[in-house]
Amino acid sequence: MVVHHGAGSRLILAYPAWRLQGGDVVSDAVDAAGRNGVAVARTHDGERTEWIFDKSAAGLLGERTVLVEDNAWGKAGTVVSSVAVIDSGIVDEAGQAPVAAGQR
Template sequence: DALLTAVYAQNTGVDKNLNSDQEAFQTIGDALRESLMPPQIGAALYKAAAKIPGVNVVDDAVDASGRHGVAVSQDHGNQRTEWIFDKDKLTYLGERTVLINDDSAGGKAGRILVSTAVTERAVVDKAGQKPSPGTAT
């Protein structure tokens, strides 16, 4: 609850296309996508996102590499964004965006618009350096 309160407090309302709940969901998604964090922090973000009004839990979602997990999702317009987590550890696996309804451009409901998978993350000492084999998580 404290983490979610902090997320809402951080939001500034800059994006006028999003309400405060959508902005909180986006803020958590940015952190998941762009940060290397301990697994327990990712799990806390999952649990915080699940408490945002309008967010749903998806019992079985699949990332771009084919791994099944549990997801939190939020609809915005005609798209549903899902962040996918390992079912046991709640570590972030990836995300996907799905078309909710058929659209005027010929897209069919259920079409996956974006699908990603995080297969490896690592910290290195300098830009351009590659992690040693077997050290990335």
């Protein structure tokens, strides 16, 4: 079974949850692949965790963690982790590869 969601579903679900937990919006965030997007972000213990979404399709691009205050990891503004989601899919069992969109 392959489940398809609309392009904005992740953002629609993530934004209210993030706002309830004291979250914020970063209007120009960049993922590990260099793609720009809009992020829902939450700051905790001197670090801001950002979930970055494509501005037009609202698909999840990646996430990153940025220091908002100087600490042992570095100075404020330092990106300490960054991830890019290149592909994703849903399968019936672990170890299976998702079916490509054109092969369904």
